[in-house]
Amino acid sequence: MLESIWFLLWGLLWAIYFMLDGYDLGLGSVMPFLAKDEKDRKAIYKSIGPFWDGNEVWLITAGGVTFAAFPKAYAVMFSGLYTALMLLLIALIIRGVAYEFRGLVESDWARKLWDKAMVLGSVLPGLLLGVAFANIFMGIPIDENGVFQGNLFTLLNPYGLGGGILFVLLFAQHGSLWLAVRTHGELNERAGNLAATIWPVLAAVYIAFLALTGVYTQLLSNYLAYPALMLILLIPIFAIVKVRTLIAARKWWKAWAASAVLIVSTTLFGVIGLFPALLPSSINPAYSITIHNAASSQLTLKIMLTVALIMVPIVIGYQFWMHKVFATKITDEDLGY
Amino acid sequence: MDVLMLSRLQFAMATMFHFIFVPLTLGLSIMVAVMETMYVRTKKDIYLRMTKFWGKLFVINFVLGIVTGITLEFQFGTNWSRYSEYVGDIFGSLLAIEATVAFFMESTFLAAWIFGWKKLSPKMHAACIWIVAIASNISAVWIILANGWMQNPVGYVIRNGRAELDNFFEVITNPFAWGQFFHNGFAAFMVASFFVMGVSAYHLLRKNEVEFFSKSFKMGLIVAFIFSILVAAQGHHHAQTVAKMQPEKLAAMEALWDDHPDGAPMYLLAIPDEKNEKNSVEFLGLPGALSFLAFNDFDAPVKGLKSWPKEERPPVTITFLAFRIMVGLGTLFPLLALWGWKNRKKLTENKLYLRIMLFSIPLPYIAIWAGWAVAEVGRQPWIVYGMMKTSDAVSPIATSQVAFSFIALTTLYTLLGACEIYLLARFARRGPEPEKA
Known part of the structure; x- marks a missing residue:
């Protein structure tokens, strides 16, 4: 029972991470399409400045919870996806530093350099996370000792790449909508238009990815076994339609929220399909890492659950406060003009 | 080089680089908080x-x-997967608790403060x-509880082929860990105090913003004065804990090869x-001194390294040298603080002292690195x-991946370190914003 609760929390933590870091990574990756001049770029940095770090802690927590609740899954996932994770790490380091250093350097060339670092450090995590999760959905070559029999290129299969592109697009739309929320005037216009341009591409990739999911993965078997679960599938479909109508209505906060629901429900769709496996083995289902062979002791799961039930609502509370106070429309005065 | 050696080098490099930034964060955050509280109370612009x-x-x-902290969390899984699987039940939960109770707060409220x-x-x-x-x-408490558990594992049982949590209370009250934490x-x-004093000394030497930097320097001086004594006294106490709980580390710290059943010299x-x-050279042995320092008794028996089979001894030279660097610097700090204290009324006049303090900024960093080298290298081969x-802890991965x-990571960290030092030095030299007219 505790294992199953932790499995759901595990999925939920990753979903929240994608929802939150998704908008800052997404906005970072579309920055070249949105910024015409230095003032625009300043506004873009300003719009994510107070949030990216707090958002990224959800990754640390999701990683930490994988470690604490399912140590074997953590060990196999992180060592198996070694090179992909190292690239993710390097990308996240570069973009974290870019936020800070970009505001401190004073020469034009240095600013341009950090802008490039920012874009690269924002696109890459979305791509890598998408590739990694698509491969997890599909199953990776794990042998009977939990050793990954493959390399980085094993992960770059059509379904994995599809997952990568899907994540980049989900984040890009999410980020554009975030900028629309935070700005007035021309920049707001451009951000909204970009979100509208991304939408049909995203919708097409989304449908294609769902179709490929049926072909490449076993995710649907849980849904076929319990048809009532199919209702969950309606949430992302509803959300993706809602994103379009809310963009058309120019209701930015609501469009952003619908995009957040889309990201969370897409992740949970995959996670529920995985249950009870955390890492299916593509070599032999008997080698899969599941909640039964990877979970921590009951005592650890109980203590961790107590901590999570107390602390996570508090964290959500102050991060909500943070967004409420700081995610206001950016004015010229804020930018020093 | 094999996966084990490369992974160890990578972990050491990533940890030491991370640990350039952490101690300054811990100390300076409190000093800045005190400054702002003084502003809220007095409303003085300074x-x-x-x-x-x-x-x-x-x-x-x-x-x-x-950003360098994320590397550390990831590395347990990427490079030390057998370790993670074996001890995740305990070690992993401490890291996860750290993120939920502390790291979120730190990151969120720092952003609230900046913006x-x-x-x-x-x-x-x-x-x-x-x-x-x-x-x-x-x-820091949770991270050091995790490290302290690696130093002195408590509250666990070996079950299902791994270490499982048995008593959480014992894990969070681990005396070894709390010694390390303090x-x-x-x-x-x-x-932090040497950083503040060093930067202030730079400006005082140039008679720049004398009031501002005298005040800052004095604040640093008070902190340095108190904590240089505390860290030495507490360090002595912690070394006694090490002597009891990790005798082979003590032997390596002192390069003591033979058993001394009735008192070991230093x-x-x-x-x-x-x-x-x-030891190829041994000079000026104080009889019984090691026994006294470690066990408060000149005649206390101390085990030498030869009591352990070769493959269970820590690397001696590194542990021994690192310990001496740490203790040597730890002795210098109270003296520097005392010198400053005697000069506190006429700081700007004592150019030699100010110059020394400016160039002393790296010293506590070196001491703290050396201290961690004693703790971690001295724990090997465990x-x-x-x-x-x-x-036995390293991941089953390819050498080329780790290479x-x-x-x-080394290239990236070198570049970032250079940018960081450049920026810190530039903004430190520029000094504070001019006073409001």
């Missing part, structure tokens, strides 16, 4: 300027601490930096020769003392 100037340096330092000068009331704004300071230190925490104040100068299991060897990540 405290506001101090908060902003030192706060800016604090933030430049903080960001690298954050909140206009949006928050002065009191609320000052509260934010206090939350950052307290959360950073709580974060030693580290006090040392962090040394790093040599002022010694050069260990690991190959021949002796990853968890007495339970699991480092060589790639090691080179990539």
Whole structure:
């Protein structure tokens, strides 16, 4: 029972991470399409400045919870996806530093350099996370000792790449909508238009990815076994339609929220399909890492659950406060003009 | 080189680089919080300027601490997967708790502090930096509880082929870990106070903003004075804990090869020769001194390294030298603080002292690195003392993967380190914003 609760929390933590870091990574990756001049770029940095770090802690927590609740899954996932994770790490380091250093350097060339670092450090995590999760959905070559029999290129299969592109697009739309929320005037216009341009591409990739999911993965078997679960599938479909109508209505906060629901429900769709496996083995289902062979002791799961039930609502509370106070429309005065 | 050696080098490199930023964060956060509280209480502009100037340096330092911290969490899984699987039940939960109870708070409220000068009331704004300071230190508690468990594993049972949690209370009250925590925490104040004094000395030497930097220097001096004594006294106490709980580490710290059943001497100068299991030079031995320092008794028996089979001894030279560097610097710090204390009324006149303090900025960093080298190298060949060897902990991955990540991370860190030092030095030299007219 505790294992199953932790499995759901595990999925939920990753979903929240994608929802939150998704908008800052997404906005970072579309920055070249949105910024015409230095003032625009300043506004873009300003719009994510107070949030990216707090958002990224959800990754640390999701990683930490994988470690604490399912140590074997953590060990196999992180060592198996070694090179992909190292690239993710390097990308996240570069973009974290870019936020800070970009505001401190004073020469034009240095600013341009950090802008490039920012874009690269924002696109890459979305791509890598998408590739990694698509491969997890599909199953990776794990042998009977939990050793990954493959390399980085094993992960770059059509379904994995599809997952990568899907994540980049989900984040890009999410980020554009975030900028629309935070700005007035021309920049707001451009951000909204970009979100509208991304939408049909995203919708097409989304449908294609769902179709490929049926072909490449076993995710649907849980849904076929319990048809009532199919209702969950309606949430992302509803959300993706809602994103379009809310963009058309120019209701930015609501469009952003619908995009957040889309990201969370897409992740949970995959996670529920995985249950009870955390890492299916593509070599032999008997080698899969599941909640039964990877979970921590009951005592650890109980203590961790107590901590999570107390602390996570508090964290959500102050991060909500943070967004409420700081995610206001950016004015010229804020930018020093 | 094999996966084990590369992984060890990568972990050492990543940890030491991360640990340039952490101690300054721990100590300086509290000093900035005190400055801002003084501003809120007195409304004197100078405290506001101090908060902003030192706060800016604090933030430049903080960001690298954050981004390099992620590497550390990832590395347990990427490079030490057998370790993670074996001890995750206990070790993993401490890291996860750290993230949920402390790291979120630290990151969120630091952002509120940086961006909140206009949006928050002065009191609320000052509260934010206090939350950052307290959360950073709580974060250190959990991380060191995790490391302390590797040093002195408690509260576990071996079950289902791994270490499982048996008594959480024992894990969080692990005396070894708390000894480490205080030693580290006090040392962090040394790093911060020497940083503040060194930067202030630079400006005082140039007679720039004399009031501002005299005040800053004095604040650093008070902190240095108190904590240089505390860190030394507590360090002595912690060494006694090590003597009891990890006798082979003590033997390596002192390069003591033979058993001394009735009192071990301490040599002022010694050069260990690991190959021949002796010291090639031993000079000025104080009889019974080691026994007294370690066990408060000149005749207490002390075990020498030869009591352990070769493959269970830590590397002696590194442990021995690192311990001497740490203790040597730890002795110098109270003296420097005392010298400053005697000069506190006429700081600007004593150019020699100011110059020394400027060039002393790196010293506490070196001491704290050396201290961690004693703790970690001195624990080898164990990853968890007495339970699991480092060589059994490494991931089943390809050498080429680790070679790639090691080179990539080292290159990246070198570049970032250079940018960081450049920026810190530039903003430190520029000094505070001019006074309001």
